[in-house]
Amino acid sequence: MSKEKLLPETGEDIHAYKDDEHKQEDDLEHTCLHISEVKLTPKISIKDLHRYTDSGDLILSEISLDISAGSVLGIIGPSGSGKSTLLRAINRLWEPPPASVFLDGKDITMLDVISVRRRVGMLFQLPALFDGTVADNLNYGPSLKKEKLSLEQMEELLKYADLDAAFLSKSVVGLSVGQSQRVALARTLANNPEVLLLDEPTSALDPVSAQNIEESILDLKMQRGLTIVLVSHSLKQVQRIADLVCVLVNGNIVEITSPSNLQHSTHPMVQKLLDAS
Ligand SMILES: Nc1ncnc2c1ncn2[C@@H]1O[C@H](COP(=O)(O)OP(=O)(O)OP(=O)(O)O)[C@@H](O)[C@H]1O
Numbered sequence: 001m002s003k004e005k006l007l008p009e010t011g012e013d014i015h016a017y018k019d020d021e022h023k024q025e026d027d028l029e030h031t032c033l034h035i036s037e038v039k040l041t042p043k044i045s046i047k048d049l050h051r052y053t054d055s056g057d058l059i060l061s062e063i064s065l066d067i068s069a070g071s072v073l074g075i076i077g078p079s080g081s082g083k084s085t086l087l088r089a090i091n092r093l094w095e096p097p098p099a100s101v102f103l104d105g106k107d108i109t110m111l112d113v114i115s116v117r118r119r120v121g122m123l124f125q126l127p128a129l130f131d132g133t134v135a136d137n138l139n140y141g142p143s144l145k146k147e148k149l150s151l152e153q154m155e156e157l158l159k160y161a162d163l164d165a166a167f168l169s170k171s172v173v174g175l176s177v178g179q180s181q182r183v184a185l186a187r188t189l190a191n192n193p194e195v196l197l198l199d200e201p202t203s204a205l206d207p208v209s210a211q212n213i214e215e216s217i218l219d220l221k222m223q224r225g226l227t228i229v230l231v232s233h234s235l236k237q238v239q240r241i242a243d244l245v246c247v248l249v250n251g252n253i254v255e256i257t258s259p260s261n262l263q264h265s266t267h268p269m270v271q272k273l274l275d276a277s
Contacts, residue, residue, distance in 0.1 A: 042066035043227040045102040074242030082251040091120040121193030127184030141191040161186040162212035177204040235277035
């Protein structure tokens with residue numbers, strides 16, 4: 001139906017119509033603003049995060065960065081530069097100062113810690129599994145919510161972790177470090193996290209398994225829309241899979257850039273990392 005046919009005949013009503021039209025435009029503007037605001041809110045936002053040891057030594061200094069939803073942030077830097085400490089702040093493995101780490105715009109110190117850890121899953125460098133079978137381990141998180149994974153779901157989780165379905169009935173005792181690390185990845189994914197924190201997830205893997213895990217990380221981003229923060233010692237790995245690279249040196253961010261731009265960095269540590277890679 002055309003607008004002309006809808007126009008009322010009296011002047012007063014015309015104003016009413018125009019007001020209505022403006023209201024609709026305003027509503028539309030509001031909706032658009034709302035949608036763009038939602039899109040612009042980073043999944044994780046870190047503002048002036050700092051940490052000192054009990055003896056007053058600096059571990060992290062004034063760290064600020066935003067991580068977009070559905071992206072992979074790679075964190076690299078020399079040993080002891082604060083990478084794991086930064087990662088651990090994001091799911092409150094240590095308590096960051098108030099208003100320094102935000103999840104979907106909410107200060108994580110104001111959220112229930114269990115729900116933060118469910119939404120933000122973490123895979124440790126040396127993961128500890130519970131006694132029992134691989135299936136028991138996968139079901140641990142869901143069982144806390146009185147849920148049980150189907151065989152199909154468990155197989156899918158193992159696939160992301162580059163493990164064969166035959167592992168489900170195996171006891172975790174006797175698994176190699178690399179296999180344990182992959183079971184731990186599947187167990188983390190079983191909680192359906194929105195964010196995945198990975199602390200050197202391929203450090204104990206052979207090159208082929210490492211490549212498969214890298215592909216899984218990209219699948220998790222593309223298929224499940226996960227936001228992923230990856231700490232790695234391999235600059236090449238970060239360049240292969242990250243959307244953004246953050247370089248930490250002595251607890252400070254010295255560079256945040258795209259993987260392709262990293263080579264243009266003038267920071268000596270970045271040059272050193274590039275030369276060594
Ligand atoms: N709870 C703590 N108490 C005292 N010192 C700490 C604590 N946590 C971390 N540190 C120190 O802070 C520094 C950064 O440690 P962190 O593990 O974050 O570094 P990293 O970059 O992940 O190192 P790596 O690459 O070797 O794993 C190190 O010097 C470490 O000894």
